[in-house]
Amino acid sequence: MTAAVMEQQTFHVRSVSLQSRSRHPVAIKVEEELQRLKTAATSMSSSTEICDGLRGLGDLYACVGDLLHLPSLQQTAFCSKQRKRLEEELEASLLLLDLVDNMRELVATAKGRVQGLQSDLRRRSATSPVMLGSVRKEMQKNVNKCHKLLKKMDEKCRSSVSLEADCGVLIESRDVTVSVLRSALGLLAMACQKPKWTRRLWTLKSTQTQRAPELGESLFYSSSQLVQEQMDAAEATMEAVETELQRLLRRLIQWRVCFLNFLSLN
Numbered sequence: 001m002t003a004a005v006m007e008q009q010t011f012h013v014r015s016v017s018l019q020s021r022s023r024h025p026v027a028i029k030v031e032e033e034l035q036r037l038k039t040a041a042t043s044m045s046s047s048t049e050i051c052d053g054l055r056g057l058g059d060l061y062a063c064v065g066d067l068l069h070l071p072s073l074q075q076t077a078f079c080s081k082q083r084k085r086l087e088e089e090l091e092a093s094l095l096l097l098d099l100v101d102n103m104r105e106l107v108a109t110a111k112g113r114v115q116g117l118q119s120d121l122r123r124r125s126a127t128s129p130v131m132l133g134s135v136r137k138e139m140q141k142n143v144n145k146c147h148k149l150l151k152k153m154d155e156k157c158r159s160s161v162s163l164e165a166d167c168g169v170l171i172e173s174r175d176v177t178v179s180v181l182r183s184a185l186g187l188l189a190m191a192c193q194k195p196k197w198t199r200r201l202w203t204l205k206s207t208q209t210q211r212a213p214e215l216g217e218s219l220f221y222s223s224s225q226l227v228q229e230q231m232d233a234a235e236a237t238m239e240a241v242e243t244e245l246q247r248l249l250r251r252l253i254q255w256r257v258c259f260l261n262f263l264s265l266n
Helices: 003-009 025-041 047-067 071-076 080-123 129-158 165-193 196-210 213-264
Strands: none
Touching: 025 047, 025 165, 047 165, 047 213, 080 129, 080 165, 080 213, 129 165, 165 213
16 A cells, blocks of 8 residues: 555544643643554554554553543533533444454454464475465455444544543544554555465475475475464464454453443433
8 A cells, every 4th residue: 555545544633732631640641642652653664563552552541541530521521512422432432342353353363374374384285375365365354344444433533523621532542543553454454465474385385396306395394494483473473463452452341331431420
């Protein structure tokens, strides 16, 4: 995906300055997390940065949950207009949960496929281009599903009306969450669709079967270790990303429960 396309797809992330918010330490902490995540979302280029971004989102929602206890935000919820917007944000949180869960499923499925290919390599079973193509097709189906959810979130973001004071941080948090998840999905999609080891894996199988037995065996053993190392690294990466997505999913569920309680008490 080109930079121009990414720029077109990236929506404007709102900014709510601290001057318009309570100077409560919790509000300041939320602002710091938001600023850090905005920067991270524009520069993700590795699995480590994906994990850091997802971990940061979990920390952000923990802080936003604490923010719901501030008197200034609770007073705002009594306003009928603001309350309606808060209820819309509650509805939007379901889309976020669905998106994160689908991304987790995407990574879990990819990890399972890598483990299957590792087993093939250990048994030296045939792994055909058709099989690899089937894996990529399945991954693309999951990626497309995530993109559809992102599109729904984009529509929700464009239709959002600003909330006052501390309540505005809820929209801002949702915006930056979508931005981080979009960047993460872009990297995950590339990693799932064109892993470096797939071409080498098929080359190994072809070499073993097409060349003279002695030469094929020699090349197979000299190259299989490298392929195995690449697949081990891919599995470890997917395991780390899956763990952070699961953690974020739990945090979002906890935050939504907190948000429901907040609305029920105001």
